Amino acid sequence: MPCAGLHKTAVGLVSNYNLRSMIVRKGTATMTALGIAMVVAVFVMTLSIAQGFQSTLVASGSPQNAIVMRKGATSENVSAVTKQELPLIQTFPQIARDASGHPLASPELVVIIALPRKTNNEPANVPVRGVGPLAFDVRETVSFVEGRRFTPGTREINVGRAAVNRFGGLTLGSDVKFGGSVWNVVGVFAADDASFESEVWGDIDLMMPAFQRNGYQSVTAKLIDPSMLDSLQAAIAADPRLQLSAQREIDYYAGQSATLTLVIRVFGTFVTLILSIGAMFGAMNTMYAAVAYRTREIGTLRALGFSRLRIIGAFLAESVVLALVGGVIGCVLALPVHGLSTGTTNMASFSEVAFKFRITPALLAGGLAFAALMGAVGGLLPALRAARIPVARALREI
Amino acid sequence: MKFLSLIVKSARRSKRRTVLTIMSVALAVFLFAALRAVLDGFNAATAGSSSTRIVTIRSTSLIFSMPTSHANGIRTIAGVQDLTWANWFGGIYKDPQNFFAQFAVEPESYLRMYPEIILEADQKKDFLEDRTACIVGDGLARRFGWKLGDRVVLQVGIPTYGTQDFDFTIRGIYQAGGSAVDNQSMLFNWKYADERSIEKGQVGWYVVKIDAPDHAPQISAAIDQQFANTPYETKTDTEKQFQSSFASMFGNLNLLLGSIALAVVVSTLFVAANTMAMSVRERTTEIAVMRTLGFPAQWIFLFIAGEGLLISIIGGVIGALLAWFVADGEKLGISGGFAPVFAVSPGNAAVGVGISALIGLIAGTIPAAMASRLKIVDALRRVA
Numbered sequence: 001m002p003c004a005g006l007h008k009t010a011v012g013l014v015s016n017y018n019l020r021s022m023i024v025r026k027g028t029a030t031m032t033a034l035g036i037a038m039v040v041a042v043f044v045m046t047l048s049i050a051q052g053f054q055s056t057l058v059a060s061g062s063p064q065n066a067i068v069m070r071k072g073a074t075s076e077n078v079s080a081v082t083k084q085e086l087p088l089i090q091t092f093p094q095i096a097r098d099a100s101g102h103p104l105a106s107p108e109l110v111v112i113i114a115l116p117r118k119t120n121n122e123p124a125n126v127p128v129r130g131v132g133p134l135a136f137d138v139r140e141t142v143s144f145v146e147g148r149r150f151t152p153g154t155r156e157i158n159v160g161r162a163a164v165n166r167f168g169g170l171t172l173g174s175d176v177k178f179g180g181s182v183w184n185v186v187g188v189f190a191a192d193d194a195s196f197e198s199e200v201w202g203d204i205d206l207m208m209p210a211f212q213r214n215g216y217q218s219v220t221a222k223l224i225d226p227s228m229l230d231s232l233q234a235a236i237a238a239d240p241r242l243q244l245s246a247q248r249e250i251d252y253y254a255g256q257s258a259t260l261t262l263v264i265r266v267f268g269t270f271v272t273l274i275l276s277i278g279a280m281f282g283a284m285n286t287m288y289a290a291v292a293y294r295t296r297e298i299g300t301l302r303a304l305g306f307s308r309l310r311i312i313g314a315f316l317a318e319s320v321v322l323a324l325v326g327g328v329i330g331c332v333l334a335l336p337v338h339g340l341s342t343g344t345t346n347m348a349s350f351s352e353v354a355f356k357f358r359i360t361p362a363l364l365a366g367g368l369a370f371a372a373l374m375g376a377v378g379g380l381l382p383a384l385r386a387a388r389i390p391v392a393r394a395l396r397e398i
Numbered sequence: 399m400k401f402l403s404l405i406v407k408s409a410r411r412s413k414r415r416t417v418l419t420i421m422s423v424a425l426a427v428f429l430f431a432a433l434r435a436v437l438d439g440f441n442a443a444t445a446g447s448s449s450t451r452i453v454t455i456r457s458t459s460l461i462f463s464m465p466t467s468h469a470n471g472i473r474t475i476a477g478v479q480d481l482t483w484a485n486w487f488g489g490i491y492k493d494p495q496n497f498f499a500q501f502a503v504e505p506e507s508y509l510r511m512y513p514e515i516i517l518e519a520d521q522k523k524d525f526l527e528d529r530t531a532c533i534v535g536d537g538l539a540r541r542f543g544w545k546l547g548d549r550v551v552l553q554v555g556i557p558t559y560g561t562q563d564f565d566f567t568i569r570g571i572y573q574a575g576g577s578a579v580d581n582q583s584m585l586f587n588w589k590y591a592d593e594r595s596i597e598k599g600q601v602g603w604y605v606v607k608i609d610a611p612d613h614a615p616q617i618s619a620a621i622d623q624q625f626a627n628t629p630y631e632t633k634t635d636t637e638k639q640f641q642s643s644f645a646s647m648f649g650n651l652n653l654l655l656g657s658i659a660l661a662v663v664v665s666t667l668f669v670a671a672n673t674m675a676m677s678v679r680e681r682t683t684e685i686a687v688m689r690t691l692g693f694p695a696q697w698i699f700l701f702i703a704g705e706g707l708l709i710s711i712i713g714g715v716i717g718a719l720l721a722w723f724v725a726d727g728e729k730l731g732i733s734g735g736f737a738p739v740f741a742v743s744p745g746n747a748a749v750g751v752g753i754s755a756l757i758g759l760i761a762g763t764i765p766a767a768m769a770s771r772l773k774i775v776d777a778l779r780r781v782a
Contacts, residue, residue: 031672038665042658049654070557074494077461080557114459114633122646125459178458180629211462212629274429275662278422282669285418289676344649347497350461352647 017301018318021294032286033326035279036374039272040330040367044359045337046268047366050261052358053344057257059194061250063226065138068219068236068246075256075348076110081216085242092235094228095221098137105221106132107204111211112351113178115167117343124343126167127351128178128200130207138222141194146172147187152203158187160197162354166343170200179210195253198343198354220249256348276374283378287319291386298386299394308387315386319379320372327371331364405704412677416709419673423713423754424720426666430659431721431742431750437655439727439740440645446577447637449611451511452618454604455640457631460486463600464630471624472606477617480607482507485600487591489552489564491542498538499583500552502591511607514576515585521546521570529590533570535581537728537739544568550584560594578637580739605637663753670761674706678765685769686777699770706762707755714754718747 022029068089073079081089089095090103097103109130114123133152136142150156159170169176174185183202191197208214223229226248233246291298298311343354409416438445454472456462463485472481487500505526509515517525517533525531534544544550550566566586574581592598608617618634625632635643645651678685685698724730727740 028672028676031668031675035665035668035672038661038668042661046654046658078488078555078557112459112461114457117646119650120646122643123459125461125647180631211458271429271433271658274425275665278425278662278666278669281418281422282672285415285669285673285676288414289680342649345647 017297018314019321021290022318022322025290025293028286028289029322032283033322033329035282036323036326036371037329037333039275039279039374040327040371041333042275043268043272043370044331044334044363044367045357046271047265047363048334048337048357048359049342050264050268051360051363052342052355053264053353054254054257054261055358056193056353056355057195057253057346058250059141059192059253060196061248061253062139062141062222063248063250064223065249066221066223066229066232066246067249067252068221068244069217071243071245076108076217077349079217081107081219081244083215085244086216086219088239088242089219089221089236089244092221092232094223094232094235096224098134102134103221104134104138105219106135106138107216107219108132108135109204109207109211109213109217110199110349110351111179111207111213113200115169115176117352118166118168121168124167124352125345125350126163126200127198127349128202128207129196130204131201132204135201135220138220139191139196141192142189142196143191144187145190147185150186150202153205154203155181155183155206156186157183157200157202158189159185159201160199161188161190162193162197162341162343163200164188165341166198166352166354176200179207181210193356195346195353195355198352256346259348260344260346272370276370280374280378283319283323283375284382286322287315287379287382288385290318291315291382291389294386295389295394298389299391302389302391303395311387312383315383316376316379319383320375323371323375323378324368327368330371331367334367335359401700401704405701405708408677408681408701409705409709411681415673415677419670419709420713420716422666422669423710423757424717426662426757427714427717427750427754428721428725429662430753431718431746432725433655433659433662434746434749435721435725435740435742436727436737437651438743438746439738440648440651441642442577442738442740443580443641444638444645446514447641448578449614449636449638450608451637452606452608452614452621452634453637453640454606454621454632454634455602457622457633460603463597463602464625464632466599466601468601468604468625468630468632472604472621475617475620475624477609477613478606479609480507480511481604482511483588483601483604484508485588485591485602486556487552487559487586488555489559490555491550491552496542498541499580501583501585502588503585504588505585508585508605511605512579514574514579516573516575517570521572524569528567528569529587530564530566531569532566532584532586533572534568534584535579536571536573537581538584539568539571540728541582541731544571546571558596558600559591560596562594564590564594578641582739606634663757667757667760670706670710670757671764674702674761674765675768677705678702678769681769682772682777685772686774689772689774690778695770699766702766702769703759703762706766707758710754710758710761711751714751714757717754718742718750721750722747 069079086107090105095103095105110127112125113128115126117124136149145161150158164170170185172185172188175182229248236242236244236246301311337357338359340357341354343352346353456464469481472478482504485502487502489500509522525533546568548568550568552564554560608614614636621634622632688698721742725742727737
């Protein structure tokens with residue numbers, strides 16, 4: 001297949017030629033690539049905030065857990081479950097039981113207390129969750145990094161590790177004053193980076209009087225099997241004494257993160273889009289200059305028999321490669337923010353959630369694709385120009 | 399004058415390149431000014447707060463309420479001149495997506511303590527006389543196309559207000575006379591909410607007018623002391639502090655938006671510097687000819703640096719004007735929900751143009767220095 005062989009060499013020649021000419025113009029090429037790198041870095045960094053926030057909230061939910069709230073309630077804050085309703089929920093056969101036969105369902109109440117944020121000493125809204133005695137069995141991801149579980153019936157509390165880092169006065173052994181009493185921190189827990197790590201947990205039966213509440217807000221129950229949610233929902237709907245509805249815990253938390261995640265994504269995309277147009281103009285300038293410098297060389301290539309299409313392809317490839325180099329630099333620039341802790345208020349719960357910047361392989365791939373697109377769009381017009389150069393005139397040029 | 403026309407001539411040498419560069423700088427300045435405006439919007443309430451107003455909330459946190467009887471206790475403290483109170487209502491207008499702030503306020507004292515709420519006298523009278531009346535900011539009225547006399551129905555968001563929907567009539571449309579209040583909120587009579595509330599006589603926060611800004615620390619301490627060791631302990635702070643705790647709720651926006659703005663400037667700097675370097679390289683022979691004709695090296699430097707500056711500032715002015723007309727949260731329909739009320743101020747635009755001058759200066763200096771240092775002989779010998 002001599003034809004195919006020739007074809008291969010030709011492609012190799014052109015791309016090799018383009019790569020080498022990029023190295024010749026290393027100053028200009030570097031500047032262009034760095035411009036694109038900044039855009040990609042901003043893109044990856046802002047979207048890693050959305051990614052981190054979303055995965056922190058989604059990690060809070062388990063597919064095997066159901067959260068029961070007042071019908072129509074969009075968050076725990078605006079929900080209410082009465083004391084009379086709890087035993088009715090606990091008897092449903094869909095709910096798993098522990099070794100001694102107790103239903104794995106935790107009645108809960110979330111309120112917000114003000115504690116100083118360590119970074120700026122401003123008051124932050126810290127969620128305090130009153131939980132039932134089996135809460136730690138309902139949520140298997142919770143594990144203790146320091147100390148132990150609180151003893152029900154005492155003013156002992158457990159604190160998530162993100163809360164210990166973000167808010168003042170919550171370290172193991174501290175006394176925290178809220179709700180008219182003093183509470184002692186006896187354990188610090190981790191929960192796979194979930195939003196629970198930003199919370200303070202204590203005994204629901206002591207939290208309710210402390211905050212002058214006489215009902216729960218939600219009941220989180222572990223199902224025998226994830227597929228039993230439908231039948232639990234049906235059972236709740238069938239009981240006229242319950243004005244409640246159940247949803248999968250993971251869906252609830254995903255919904256809680258939806259608005260803010262969307263806002264950050266839209267903002268990040270908008271900013272990078274505008275920014276990328278600027279960088280694209282830069283790439284366009286560079287590629288036009290590249291074409292202008294090489295007019296005679298392009299004429300020679302054409303005279304040797306390279307088609308217009310091949311020339312377009314070659315210059316487009318040059319531009320895309322240049323942009324991809326910038327994209328890789330941008331990704332590398334963005335990487336150090338991965339894992340950095342930060343926090344924001346989740347308006348759905350009006351409480352502060354600590355989370356980490358999270359750069360995923362998909363996000364990096366997105367950044368690179370974005371860079372390639374900038375290169376392709378920026379390189380298209382100059383490449384078309386290169387292809388339109390009349391051979392005879394190009395060869396005559398000095 | 400000749401100097402300038404020479405700069406303009408060389409800028410027009412490659413029109414396409416100059417236009418592309420101007421447009422990149424314009425976009426950068428547009429983004430920069432818009433980001434600054436958003437950030438200012440988030441901090442506006444803090445910046446516009448009054449130094450003679452202090453705010454008392456429950457010490458546990460803002461979500462807890464306290465009885466109206468606290469008002470009498472606060473009034474007895476020396477230096478307190480006036481007070482009012484308010485509650486967060488948190489109702490839902492048709493859909494949770496239509497989020498806006500609603501405050502149940504003690505109407506007469508609230509309007510008295512917030513002269514920033516500008517309301518026509520007859521509208522004020524109507525508002526005070528009708529128990530189910532509400533007043534809305536002009537921005538909010540535009541957002542939903544509301545007019546005086548319109549009915550607004552809110553679903554209850556917070557369980558304490560029962561389950562029945564609340565019916566309001568718009569009796570006034572106010573304007574915000576200062577950034578301590580925004581024009582995206584709704585105010586209505588606290589009594590209307592209270593009579594349906596499960597727990598009566600509850601107040602979210604008190605706003606207290608004090609005689610002198612310097613007395614804020616003592617008066618705040620005295621108020622909190624008054625209610626210490628009661629079931630409803632309080633925490634009193636200046637209005638500025640109260641507002642800044644809201645601004646800081648979203649996280650470190652200064653750092654986030656600041657780093658983005660920096661990245662915008664740096665990436666544009668790369669683009670502009672690159673273009674200038676390219677244009678100087680193309681003109682090597684030309685510059686050598688000018689030097690031969692007797693133009694001193696410093697002049698060459700000024701020509702090139704001036705060209706960079708000119709191109710960049712033109713871009714900057716275009717970008718600032720664009721931001722001025724386009725980047726307005728209300729016109730874009732994004733203010734009132736998550737985003738604050740924001741609009742590009744003359745200051746934001748000026749800083750943007752300043753940034754463009756900086757970009758031009760830096761981008762022009764290096765190629766200008768290169769050009770002015772060219773050895774004439776080498777440059778003349780070089781082929782484009």
